[in-house]
Amino acid sequence: MSFNKVSFEETLGKSVVASGKCVGCGTCVVVCPFNCLEYKKGNPSLVKECKVCGICAGACPQYEWSWPEAENFVFGRERKVTEQFGVYRQLVVAKARRNEVLEVCQDGGVATGLLLFALEEGLIDSAIVSGISQEKPFYPVPKLATTPEEILECSGTRYSYSPNILALAEGIKQKRANMAFVGTPCQIRAIRKIQMLGLKKYAKPFQFLIGLMCSECFTYEGLMEKHVREKLGLSLNDIEKMNIKGKILVKTKSEVKTIPLAEAKQHARKSCRFCDDFSSELADISTGGLGLDGWTFTIIRTEKGEELFSKAEKAGFLDVKAVDKDAYALNLLTKLSKKKRKPPKDLPK
Ligand SMILES: Cc1cc2nc3c(=O)[nH]c(=O)nc-3n(C[C@H](O)[C@H](O)[C@H](O)COP(=O)(O)OP(=O)(O)OC[C@H]3O[C@@H](n4cnc5c(N)ncnc54)[C@H](O)[C@@H]3O)c2cc1C
CATH class of the missing domain: 3.10.450.750 (Nuclear Transport Factor 2; Chain: A,)
Known part of the structure; x- marks a missing residue:
């Protein structure tokens, strides 16, 4: 994937921020090589003269997006018409086995269980997740978790926006070489754009991406x-x-x-109206509640995701059952994914 050397003002400033499309993921702020951008009140803001490198626009998930290009990059092929919630290898319903996870997680604790397994196995040295602010109750903040305790503290869902990608800057600063990422569909898409752009410094540390299903924030x-x-x-x-x-x-x-x-x-959030991805279609593994009680509906999408999930299951971190027993969840997944792919009629272009 290539990008043009155009200024922030001409690209993201005009057609993403001013048009209300900016999801506030913070990717542009993190990847700007000249530190021209700051994250202010949920949006990027130019604090120095733009050096017109074009990297911010290249990495933005809301700017010049192509599903076929992204799917070919991640899966080596485009999704079939029948794959209404994206390319996948396996669908399962799963839950973490450890009580310490089940006590704090949102649904079945698959996201947290996988992170704990990967950290204990040495597959990762840290995980970018969402923590909770010390000042405001239930206010989510990006967090680089480096210990099992921190991963557990960040378990569960906060339904307002957490620009998890901002924690990538901390991971780079700490020279973390093997990171996992948990985030919403827009954030997974941003990381895939970073990878497609070949921004090695930011792309290389990621070992796997766990996407959350998300109707809106x-x-x-x-x-x-x-x-x-x-x-x-x-x-x-x-x-x-x-x-x-x-x-x-x-x-x-x-x-x-x-x-x-x-x-x-x-x-x-108004910018969620522009989102056409319910189930984090580009993640290695996607997780959602989908009306289930105490279980996570899990979409295993990539080979990397399949290997990780199977190792975690074999190591006794997860209990797994087949999906067909939960037809309601599968129907809901299809319905919500189709709904999101259709832009609202009154959406500005
Ligand atoms: C804004 C939002 C909307 C969602 N909407 C839906 C929905 O409509 N339907 C559905 O089926 N599922 C939805 N989910 C996903 C669901 O809430 C669970 O996160 C998912 O089922 C995984 O459960 P778990 O028990 O495996 O996760 P856990 O093991 O509890 O781990 C959850 C992970 O999510 C991270 N996290 C928490 N809050 C946020 C946040 N705001 N932004 C980014 N990361 C966060 C945590 O740090 C943790 O790593 C949504 C999640 C979010 C954040």
């Missing part, structure tokens, strides 16, 4: 502050877990309150 101010705190009357410090199973479930020690998804929609 919500703004913290809208979902957490306005809805959960003000409307539901809950203190954000009391929230133990949030999950989406047909509606948003907000759990505290003493109660479970719910938010209908139709009501939560008003707090969805």
